[in-house]
Amino acid sequence: MAGLCKDLAMEKGTRDTAALEGTRTGSGTDTGPARPAFAHDGRHRVAVLVRPGVMPLELGLVHQLFGAARHAADGRPLYEVVTCTPSPGLLRTNADFPVHVSHGTGALAEAETVIVPATHEEDEPECAGRLGGALAEALGRVRRPGTRVASICTGAFVLAAAGWLDGRRATTHWKSAGRFRRLFPAVRLDPDVLYTGEGDLFTSAGEAAGIDLCLHLIRLDHGAAVANDVARSTVVPPHREGGQAQFIAAPVARGGGRSSTGEAREWALRNLGRPLSLRELAGVGSMSVRTFTRRFREETGLTPVQWLTRQRVERARQLLEETDLPVERVAADAGFGTGASLRQHMQAALGVSPRAYRATFRGPR
Structure with missing residues (x-):
């Protein structure tokens, strides 16, 4: 990010008449009007804001996942993705090759979704204060309704340095959690989850969690069926269980035959429609309740109750999208028992009622 600070300082003096007004800046480029970043052909516009030291995997996964999302009826692409940077041209990565970025930050003003990948630089503390200036000013043009x-x-x-995450729940890579907390105490950091979403701001953990977040955004836009097709085409799970806790190094128990809770989870998925007790789940795994609960948390990052609730919400979403079953029947088949319980859990998890969710992702029949 030291390179980013230098680039931003160079750009700041020309921003008002250049990049943010749709012109190109940077070494080797002219200052005349730039071509429009997006085709404006009805597709959802995604701008990826990259910085020196960008990780090619993070840049590529955004293009791959959103690029794979297709309309179910005619196969047309649902998203258009462009890459932009403060100084267009060759940009170093954390690999042994650079990438060429054609678009400046003017692309941000046209985007409906802006995604900021990580950089390999390790000097966030040195640069974070200055990010609140030049880059926050550029990104500030993005904060309009619907973006x-x-x-x-x-x-x-970057988002925290711009002040956007103050008072909000957010996450980042668990290795950077301590540094993040020291720099941004006003942010409600949750280092245990794979991604967060609050209002129009979303954050994700490590590189692979970026896949989880992109699939989540596609699911929000176009429903589980489209997101599942994208996951299937890229050979990744449509939804991963648990959080970062399962990836943080921890002492491994020695000695024979530590059993897993996987068998109990598979059994629970086959029996979501009926009441399931913790004692019953522990019995499937041939463990005491205390041991089962501890191991379940270690393996999934969630308590058994949290995991069951999440699976039931996902089952309800699937039934609402793919069937015409009444809400009460969906509630029963998903294991919530009553429509009132289903409404309560869907409101807590998704912020919408079952009927509103069905109207959005299934539509009138």
């Missing part, structure tokens, strides 16, 4: 902003991994430092 959402997301970060991958330590890209959350």
Whole structure:
């Protein structure tokens, strides 16, 4: 990010008449009007804001996942993705090759979704204060109604430095959690989850969690069926269980035959429609309730109750999208028992009622 600070300082003097007004800036480029970043052909516009030291995997996964989202009826692309940077041209990565970025930050003003990947630089503390100036000014043009902003991994430092995450729940890579807390105490950091979403701001943990977040955004826009097709085409799970806790190094128990809770989870998925007790789940795994609860949390990052609730919400979403079953029947089949319980849990998890969710993702029949 030291390179980013230098680039931003160079750009700041020309921003008012150049990049943010749709002109190109940077070494080797002219200052005349730039071509429009987006085709404006009805597709959802996604701008990826990259910085020196960008990780090619994080840049590529955004293009791959959103690029794979297709309309179910005619196969047309649902998203258009462009990459932009403060100084267009060759940009170094954390690999042994650079990438060429054609678009300046003027692309941000046209985007409906802006995604900020991480950089390999390790000097967030040195640069974070200055990010609140030049880059926050550029990104400030993005904060208009209907535009959402997301970060991958330590890209959350950029959003936090701009002040956007104050008072909000956010996450970043667990290795950077301590530094993030010291720099941004006003942010409600949750280092245990794979991604967060609050209003129009989204954050994700490490690189692979960027996949989880992109699939989540596609699911919000176009429903589980489209997101599942994208996951299937890219050979990744449509939804991963648990959070970062399962990836943080921890002492491994020695000795024979530590059993897993996987069998109990598989059994629970086959029996979601009926009441399931913790004692019953522990019995499937041939463990005491205390041991089962501890191991379940270690393996999934969630308590058994949290995990069951999440699976039941996902089952309800699937039934609402793919069937015409009444809400009460959906509630029963998903294991919530009553429509009132289903409404309560869907409101807590998704912020919408079952009927509103069905109207959005299934539509009139």
